[in-house]
Amino acid sequence: MKHHLSGLVALSSIALLVGLTFVVSASDADGSLAEITICIDPGHGGVEDPGAVNESYGLIESEINLDVAQGLRDLLLDEGAAVLMTREDDSFLTNRDRYTFCNNEGADILVSVHTNSVADAGFDGSLALYKKSEDILLARTIQGVMFDDLSSTAPEGVNFVNYGISMFTSGVLLKSDMPSTIAEPLFMSHPEEAKVLVTKIYSGTSSPNYDCRRGQIARAIHRGVLEYVGVGEPTPTPQSGGDMHVSAIAMWYGYRGRGFVVYTKVGIADSGGSPLSGVAVSVRTTLPDGTEMVPEAGLSGDDGTVTFSVRSPQEGIYWSEVTEATKTGWEYDAEGSEVQMPVSLDVTR
Structure with a gap:
């Protein structure tokens, strides 16, 4: 493909x-x-x-x-x-x-x-x-x-x-x-x-x-x-968890040619505030003209974070929000987010 x-x-x-x-x-x-x-x-x-x-x-x-x-x-x-x-x-x-x-x-x-x-x-x-x-x-x-x-x-x-x-x-x-x-x-x-x-x-x-x-x-x-x-070697052992939530979201941007690359970094933590790895996180970014980018997914690393990027030529306000977070044995608590979403970023030259 x-x-x-x-x-x-x-x-x-x-x-x-x-x-x-x-x-x-x-x-x-x-x-x-x-x-x-x-x-x-x-x-x-x-x-x-x-x-x-x-x-x-x-x-x-x-x-x-x-x-x-x-x-x-x-x-x-x-x-x-x-x-x-x-x-x-x-x-x-x-x-x-x-x-x-x-x-x-x-x-x-x-x-x-x-x-x-x-x-x-x-x-x-x-x-x-x-x-x-x-x-x-x-x-x-x-x-x-x-x-x-x-x-x-x-x-x-x-x-x-x-x-x-x-x-x-x-x-x-x-x-x-x-x-x-x-x-x-x-x-x-x-x-x-x-x-x-x-x-x-x-x-x-x-x-x-x-x-x-x-x-x-x-x-x-x-x-x-x-x-x-569940019959392979090694067989994954689902972690017995509890609730998880978005602990942090940071946005920044850089220049790429005549356009921009807008980054969104998401942190996921358990109910005790400890970083949680292996979470499949989906993020939707909205461009200044209102276009909603198809949500992208990535896995959180050992530090509980995952970073996404979007390329665009548009100046103005970008918005990002987590649309989904999944991990076997865990429940995503959207209401428990420590960050009010969507998060915005003003992108200019």
Whole structure:
């Protein structure tokens, strides 16, 4: 998928069967995922929608996505899961086709596999997208594993960044009924990544190659799914908490070309005032002309804070407010905020 960078950056059921495939593993019915139905959506597809293209290395995103998704499918089948694939070939599907199919088949979770790309070839790192609150834990878990696994195996000299999770109110996430996420494991626009992305998981009749970069992506998402459903190693242990609230919000700005970068830093604390890490915080910033930016999400660090940024050419008053804060085992107390929201900042040259 193009240009996803956090902080910077009705068809009938019959018609849906065309290009959509249901796969189930009966031989592993007693596996660790035997009770789980997982919908895998290889992003883009067909000549109408190839996704991002890296012409220098002959890479087409839709082809990478399908290869990775098929590798992920087989790993999940080995765990005994029932797996839905929105496409098994280079076919075109609308987003509506995709989420309607997964909804109608009663999938428990939906993972859409993409590959990131931006104009600046120096960017690399992992990102996961979500839309609704039920998506956040899935996105956060898969993103955490993707970053850990793919940063440790990144090409030498690459600055592999954790871009966290971000709200995205479109695509297959738009009307999915189940916990869903779009996985953006790395940037195919980075030349060092592009070099190793050329190697496929499936090539001819040979056994799948999970040691290649695409295979590493499939294994990372697979491990993220295992952790999400509670059978992975290590299994996340939800922290038994209480109430949490916004303890501080600070806004400042800098110059970027002819415009501005407006920053919002949010602090989250528990009821005793101690900083709380691992909280998925969403912030909405309103521009001087009244435009409300789509809320962005990020995870609070060890100091309980997370920083967001918005680029804009507009001078005037900017407003920021926390729209949501979630952490397993904790309750967000919006009324207990130590800061009156929204917070404003006058931005001028």
